[in-house]
Amino acid sequence: MIKHSFKLIWNQKLKNTYIILELFFLFVILLISSVYMIEKYELYAGGTGAEIDNMFHLRINQKDFKDVDFIERLVALRKEVLSNPEVEQVSFSQNAIPYIWSMSMNTSIYDSVHESTVLRGVDENFGRIFQLEMIAGKWFEDDYQSANTPVVIDRKLAEALFDSPEDAINKIIDNNGDKLVVGVYEMLKRNEYEENYSSLCYPRDFSSTWSADMVVKYKDEYLANPSQLAKTIHLYFNKEEFAIRYASTMNAKKQDVVAETNIEMTMVGFFAVFLIVNIILGMIGIFGYSVKRRKGELGIRRAMGSSAQKLYLLLLLESWSLTILALIPAIILMIQIPLLDLYPVETHIFLQALGLSVLLIFVLVSMSVYYPAYLASKIEAAEALSEE
Numbered sequence: 179m180i181k182h183s184f185k186l187i188w189n190q191k192l193k194n195t196y197i198i199l200e201l202f203f204l205f206v207i208l209l210i211s212s213v214y215m216i217e218k219y220e221l222y223a224g225g226t227g228a229e230i231d232n233m234f235h236l237r238i239n240q241k242d243f244k245d246v247d248f249i250e251r252l253v254a255l256r257k258e259v260l261s262n263p264e265v266e267q268v269s270f271s272q273n274a275i276p277y278i279w280s281m282s283m284n285t286s287i288y289d290s291v292h293e294s295t296v297l298r299g300v301d302e303n304f305g306r307i308f309q310l311e312m313i314a315g316k317w318f319e320d321d322y323q324s325a326n327t328p329v330v331i332d333r334k335l336a337e338a339l340f341d342s343p344e345d346a347i348n349k350i351i352d353n354n355g356d357k358l359v360v361g362v363y364e365m366l367k368r369n370e371y372e373e374n375y376s377s378l379c380y381p382r383d384f385s386s387t388w389s390a391d392m393v394v395k396y397k398d399e400y401l402a403n404p405s406q407l408a409k410t411i412h413l414y415f416n417k418e419e420f421a422i423r424y425a426s427t428m429n430a431k432k433q434d435v436v437a438e439t440n441i442e443m444t445m446v447g448f449f450a451v452f453l454i455v456n457i458i459l460g461m462i463g464i465f466g467y468s469v470k471r472r473k474g475e476l477g478i479r480r481a482m483g484s485s486a487q488k489l490y491l492l493l494l495l496e497s498w499s500l501t502i503l504a505l506i507p508a509i510i511l512m513i514q515i516p517l518l519d520l521y522p523v524e525t526h527i528f529l530q531a532l533g534l535s536v537l538l539i540f541v542l543v544s545m546s547v548y549y550p551a552y553l554a555s556k557i558e559a560a561e562a563l564s565e566e
Contacts, residue, residue, distance in 0.1 A: 194500055196464070197461060197464055197500050197504075198500055198503050198504045199504075200457050200460055200461055201461075201500060201501055201504035201505075201539065201543070202504045202507065202508050203453075203457065204454060204457045204458075204504075204539060204542070205504060205505060205508045205509075205512075205535055205536075205539050206508060206512065207450055207453050207454060207457075208450075208454070208534075208535040208538050208539055209508075209512055209531055209532060209535040210450075211446065211447070211450040212530075212531035212532075212534045212535050212538075213523055213527060213528060213531040214443075214446060215443070215447075216527050216530055216531050216534075217523070217527055218371055218439070218443060220527065221370060221371050221372065221373065222370040222371055224365075224367075224370070224374070225367075225370060226276045226365075226366065226367045226368070226369060226370055227310060227311065227332075227363070227364055227365040227366045227367060228275075228276050228308035228309065228310060228366055229308060229309040230276065230277075230308070230428035230429060230432065231428075231429070232266075232395055232396045232397070232398060232400075233307070233393055233394065233395045233396070233427065233428040233429075234393070234394045234396065234402035234404070234407065234425075234426070234427050234428070235275060235278075235391065235392070235393050235394075235424065235425070235426065235427070235428055235431065236391075236392050236404075236407070236411075236422050236423065236424060236425035236426075237389055237390070237391050237392070237422070237423045237424045238389060238390050238392060238411065238415055238420055238421075238422060239388065239389045239420065239421045239422075239423055240388040240389065240419060240420055241418075241419060241420065241421055242419075243388045244388060245386045245387055245388050246386075246387070246388065247384075247385050247386065248270075248384035248385070248387055248390055249384050249385050251414040251415060252270050252384055252390060254414055255268075255392075255410070255411060255413075255414045255415075256268045256270070258410055258413065258414075259394060259407070259410060264396055264397055264400035264403075265394055265395070265396060265397070266395045266396060266397050267303055267306060267307045267394075267395040268303065268307075268392070268393070268394050268395075269300070269301055269303040269304045269306075269307040269308075269392075269393045269395075270300075270301050270382070270384065270390050270391065270392055270393075271298065271299060271300040271301060271304055271382060271390070271391050271393070272298075272299040272300075272382050272387065272389065272390060272391060273297065273298060273299060274298035274299060274300050274304065274379065274382075274391065275308075275391055275393060275428075276308075276366070276367065276368055276369060276428070276431075276432075277368065277369055277428065277431035277432055277434070277435050278368070278391070278424070278431070279368070281296055281368065282296070282297045282298075282299075283295065283296055283297065283375075284297055284353055284354060285353065286331075286335060286339060286351050286352070286353040286376070286378060287351065287352040287353070288339040288340065288349065288351045288352070291338065291339050293335055293338040293339055293376050294375070294376065295331075295335055295353060295375075295376045295377060295378050296375045296376065296377040296378070297353070297354075297377075297378055297380065298366070298377060298378065298379045298380070299379075299380060299381075299382030299383075300379045300380070300381070300382055301320070301381065301382065302317065302318060302319050302320040302381070304317075304379065305317040305330065305361075305363065305379070307393060307395050308366070308393075310363040310364070310366060311363060311364040312361055312362070312363050312364075313333060313343050313362050313363065313364055314336070314343040314344050314346065314347055314361065314362040315330070315346075315347045315359070315360050315361030315362055316360060316361045317330055317360075317361055318330060318360050318361070318381060320381075326350060326355075326356045326357055326358040327355065327356075327357050327358065327380060327381065328357070328358050328360045328380075328381065329351075329353075329357040329358065329359055329360070329378050329379060329380045330359075330360060330361040330362065330363060330378070330379045331346060331351075331359055331361075331362055331363075331376075331377070331378045331379075332362065332363055332364065332365050332366060332374075332376060332377045332378075333362060333363070333364055333365060334365065334374060334375070334376045334377075335376035335377065335378060336359075336362045338376060339351060343362040344362075346359045346362055347359060347360070347361070347362070348360070353378060357378075357380065363379075365377075366379075369432070369435045369436075369439075370432075370435075370436070371435075371436075371439045392411075393428070394407065402427060404425055408422055408425070454542070458542055458545070458546050461543070461546040462546050462549055462550065465493065465497065465546060465547055465549075465550035466549065466550045468550070489551060490547070490548070490551035493547050493550060493551045494544060494547050494551070497543045497544070497546070497547045498540065498543065498544075500543075501539060501540060501543050505536065505539070509532070512532075513532075515528070516528045
């Protein structure tokens with residue numbers, strides 16, 4: 179039956195070439211969509227590296243964007259806010275917390291190794307309030323004594339510059355001057371769907387700045403009271419000079435970011451499904467036309483005792499043979515993407531997407547053949563032979 183299927187394919191080269199082209203493009207669409215979806219899923223499943231429950235964020239801005247001394251005010255504000263029995267911890271930072279789009283980058287250097295690095299200006303409470311997972315060393319303290327600025331780096335930066343996170347401790351790296359690595363944390367991303375960039379946390383000097391991000395962590399049984407918190411802040415940052423912006427819970431910020439990405443994923447998915455459905459409908463039409471053209475042959479098979487299941491198997495083998503002929507050049511072409519580094523995709527993600535796409539295309543082709551096979555099963559032998 180397989181030999182006969184290939185013979186039929188060769189005898190109808192023009193029609194089958196069109197089907198092979200459709201299957202080629204169907205596979206390419208499935209593979210690209212699968213890579214995109216698997217990438218997004220793995221990024222989301224990996225999390226951000228930070229715990230954000232019961233946390234409230236806001237930004238204190240100097241209205242005229244002039245650098246002023248925040249230190250004394252922030253120290254007094256932290257003390258005032260922590261006096262509230264509902265509050266567990268307070269942290270101040272800049273370009274550091276998850277779910278905000280601001281980001282600062284520079285290059286970290288150790289020996290001859292250079293690594294692009296996200297810079298996060300934070301205080302001594304930042305790692306504790308976000309519960310960053312420390313895998314080596316410790317977080318810097320407010321009164322840390324060192325000739326070089328103490329910094330905490332993530333695993334990715336440690337492995338890029340050193341052999342292991344443990345080897346990074348007490349090493350001097352160059353990033354806007356010499357920095358002493360005192361600790362290594364697992365990771366910290368701006369949101370779940372973003373790639374994990376190498377990052378570095380340094381003690382932010384708020385003696386000359388125009389803004390500061392404030393994060394307040396409340397105890398489990400309490401909820402944030404934004405109006406009360408705003409009143410407390412304005413005791414130290416008057417309304418005439420300073421403004422409070424972006425005030426919301428961290429979970430609300432997460433929902434906003436996830437919603438934006440979900441819209442993007444929905445649009446990509448809709449576009450892919452639209453193309454796939456149109457290609458499948460085209461194949462159903464071609465296979466259906468082929469059944470009508472082969473009505474005499476199929477009628478003879480029915481007269482010789484072939485069941486509806488055998489006719490379906492015949493058409494299925496033909497369609498699978500065409501699928502294999504389409505997959506060979508498609509896989510050879512698409513596998514060049516990771517080999518030539520044409521698109522930054524990890525090998526295991528590409529292989530997962532490849533396997534999923536191969537499985538899906540055989541399932542979709544089998545579904546496309548079902549209706550034409552159903553038509554073939556309804557052919558009466560006597561009617562087909564009389565028409566011949």
